Structures are given as C-alpha cells and as structure tokens.
Amino acid sequence: MQSVRGFPARFAALLLPGVLLMVLPQDAAATAPPVKTDVTRASLERLSQRRVFFGHQSVGGNILDGVRGLTPTPSVVEVKDAGATLAPGTLAHALVGQNEQPETKLAHFERLLDGGLARQVDVALLKFCYIDFHGGTDAKALFEEYRATLAGLKARHPGVTFVHVTAPLTTVQRGARAWFNELRGKPVFGVGENRSREAFNALMRQTYAGSEPLFDLAELESTQPDGTRETYELNGRAYPAMVPAYSDDGGHLNARGQAHVAAALVTFLGALPEPTREAPASAKALP
Numbered sequence: 001m002q003s004v005r006g007f008p009a010r011f012a013a014l015l016l017p018g019v020l021l022m023v024l025p026q027d028a029a030a031t032a033p034p035v036k037t038d039v040t041r042a043s044l045e046r047l048s049q050r051r052v053f054f055g056h057q058s059v060g061g062n063i064l065d066g067v068r069g070l071t072p073t074p075s076v077v078e079v080k081d082a083g084a085t086l087a088p089g090t091l092a093h094a095l096v097g098q099n100e101q102p103e104t105k106l107a108h109f110e111r112l113l114d115g116g117l118a119r120q121v122d123v124a125l126l127k128f129c130y131i132d133f134h135g136g137t138d139a140k141a142l143f144e145e146y147r148a149t150l151a152g153l154k155a156r157h158p159g160v161t162f163v164h165v166t167a168p169l170t171t172v173q174r175g176a177r178a179w180f181n182e183l184r185g186k187p188v189f190g191v192g193e194n195r196s197r198e199a200f201n202a203l204m205r206q207t208y209a210g211s212e213p214l215f216d217l218a219e220l221e222s223t224q225p226d227g228t229r230e231t232y233e234l235n236g237r238a239y240p241a242m243v244p245a246y247s248d249d250g251g252h253l254n255a256r257g258q259a260h261v262a263a264a265l266v267t268f269l270g271a272l273p274e275p276t277r278e279a280p281a282s283a284k285a286l287p
Contacts, residue, residue, distance in 0.1 A: 012222065025047065032111050040216040044072055045271030051115060052269060053079065055096035055109040055126040061169050062253035064093060064264025074266070083114030093123065102132040102142055118157040122275040125148075125163035128200075130170050135192025139199035161275050163268075164208045166201040166218040169194050171250040172232045172241040188249065190241055192235060198239050215268050220261050221246060221253075225277045 056081030064076055077086070079094045086092050093140045095110065097105030109126045118124070133139075154162050172190035188246070204230060208214045222230045222240035231238040253261060 026241075029196045038047045038058060040066070041072075043267045044074065046270040047074060048089075050122045050269070050272075051088055052091045053086075053113070053119060053121040053125075054091065054093040055105065055112070056162070057095055057097075057099055057105075057127075057129045058109070059129055059252060060093065060127050061095075062258050063265060064091070066255075066258030067091065067266060068258075069259060070262060070266060074240050079112070079117065082117045084117065084120060086120045092117075092176055096126065099129055099131050099179075103145060103194055104130050105132075106145060106233065109134045110149055110153060113153055113157060117173050118160050121160060123161045123269060123272060124153075125215065126166040130193070130197065133167060133193050133196040137196040137197060139201065139202065143200055143203040143207075149210075157219045158189065159275060161213060161272055163213040163215055163272075164216045166204050167197045168220050169197055169218050169240060169242040169249075171244050171247060174232075174251075178281060194232075194239050194241050195234060196286060207226060213268075213272060217261065218279045220264055221257070225260075 029072055054064075056063075068076055074090050074091045075087075075089050076093065077084075079092045084092065094108075096108040096112070097103075105126065105128060109124075113121075113124060150164070152163055152166075153160075166276075170190045170193060172194065197218065201216075204214065205216070218240060221242045224243055224245075225231065230241050230243045232241055243257075246260060247252055248254045
C-alpha cells in the first residue's frame with residue numbers, strides 16, 4: 001500500500017483538504033464592510049402614524065433591538081393580552097407560541113387578533129423562527145396552514161394590513177468541521193434546514209409577491225452589503241444562507257445584522273399604503 005510519511009495514501013488524500021481548510025479564512029465576518037442603515041426620516045414619520053403588531057420569537061427580538069437603535073426611535077411596546085390599547089406610532093409585539101412548534105405560533109397570533117387586538121392595529125405580521133424548520137420539515141403542509149390562517153384573519157379583519165414574512169435563515173457550517181461531519185456521515189449545520197426554509201419561502205413568494213405585502217427577511221439575511229448573495233450548493237442546486245457577518249452564533253442577528261434588517265423593516269412598513277378601515281355596520285345604516 002502506498003503511503004505518505006507513514007500514513008496510508010488514501011487517508012492522506014482525505015485528510016489534506018481538511019487540514020488546508022483549517023488554515024484558510026472561513027468567512028468574511030472580520031472584513032465585511034459595515035451595513036448602512038439608510039432609513040429615511042419620512043419612513044419613520046409615516047410609521048409614527050400607524051399601529052403595528054409583530055408576533056415573533058428570538059430573531060424578532062433581535063430585529064426590535066435594531067429598531068430601538070434607530071433615530072428617531074419608534075415606540076416599541078410588548079403586548080401581554082388582546083385587550084391592549086395602542087396609540088398611533090406604536091410598534092407592538094408579543095412572543096407568540098413555542099419554538100419548534102410553528103402551528104402554536106399561528107394559533108397564538110390568531111387568538112390575539114381575534115380577541116380584540118385587530119381593532120387596535122393597522123398592520124400585523126407574524127414571523128416564524130429558523131428553529132421551526134429542520135431537514136425533514138413538510139414545508140408545503142406548513143405553508144398551507146399558514147395560508148389558511150392568514151386568509152381567515154384577512155377576511156375577518158379587512159381593516160388590517162397583513163404583512164407576510166419569509167422564514168429566517170442560518171449560516172451554513174463550512175471549513176474543517178463541515179468536512180469532518182461529511183466524512184463521518186453526520187449532517188452539516190444549516191444545509192438541510194435552509195433547504196426546508198427555502199422551500200417554504202419559495203411558496204411565500206409565489207403566493208404573495210406582487211399581490212400582498214411581503215417582507216423578504218430571508219433575502220435580506222442572505223445578501224451582502226455589496227449586493228452579492230450568500231449561497232451554498234446541494235445536489236447541484238444553489239440555496240441561500242445567512243451572511244456570516246450578520247450573526248455571531250449562526251442563527252441570531254448580531255448588531256450588524258440587527259441594523260441591516262431593522263432599517264429595511266421600518267422602511268418597508270413606512271412605505272405601505274394608508275390603511276382603510278370599514279365603518280361599523282351601525283354607521284353604514286345611518287343616512
């Protein structure tokens with residue numbers, strides 16, 4: 001058997017790429033240019049006249065941390081129950097449901113709005129978390145449940161503008177650790193999960209883009225400051241992943257990621273058409 005300095009040649013051929021990857025940079029987090037938070041005062045002023053409700057979990061909290069860093073700072077208020085009274089200019093939010101159980105998030109969001117909160121808001125949006133998706137998630141079934149829930153809410157509360165949000169991504173494990181996991185037949189972090197997230201997000205875009213408000217969080221997370229996309233290849237197809245510079249743990253947004261997404265969200269919400277609320281039935285009956 002041929003060998004290289006005492007190692008079997010076959011093993012050396014497998015080991016060498018991993019060793020090389022150990023000494024090469026794994027991402028551009030240290031050198032990526034800062035994200036510009038180009039939020040116009042006009043967007044913030046328009047938002048100051050609206051009441052927004054945001055259902056989320058931890059990544060949503062990251063985004064709100066970014067919102068709190070904007071100037072002027074919007075009023076961010078946590079909602080504890082459906083009977084809350086909200087003033088114009090309020091960005092209300094609540095931790096909805098349980099992580100890894102997206103159906104509980106849909107049910108909680110629906111319960112709050114149907115319970116009276118819809119009468120207090122102009123705009124409402126629900127965001128799933130990256131942890132709600134794994135390699136075996138049935139993205140189509142989850143989307144159908146989401147679509148049915150939002151369609152019902154929209155029908156029952158025509159005065160509320162419902163904004164759809166794509167599922168957030170994670171980074172993809174690269175370098176030596178990814179190589180060793182592949183060598184041992186173990187899953188590589190982010191690969192299967194982001195594929196499921198992209199399957200769900202593709203259905204969101206196909207259904208809502210161009211017809212209803214869609215905030216593409218996944219696209220923001222996978223876009224570098226220079227406009228290039230962060231992707232990886234699986235079975236000959238490219239899938240988006242979070243830009244490593246936007247996260248310190250691979251899933252949650254760091255300060256740079258928070259500023260990047262918060263600026264885009266406030267601009268998006270500020271650009272929505274003015275809501276039109278239907279008059280109560282009693283008022284319609286008057287001459």
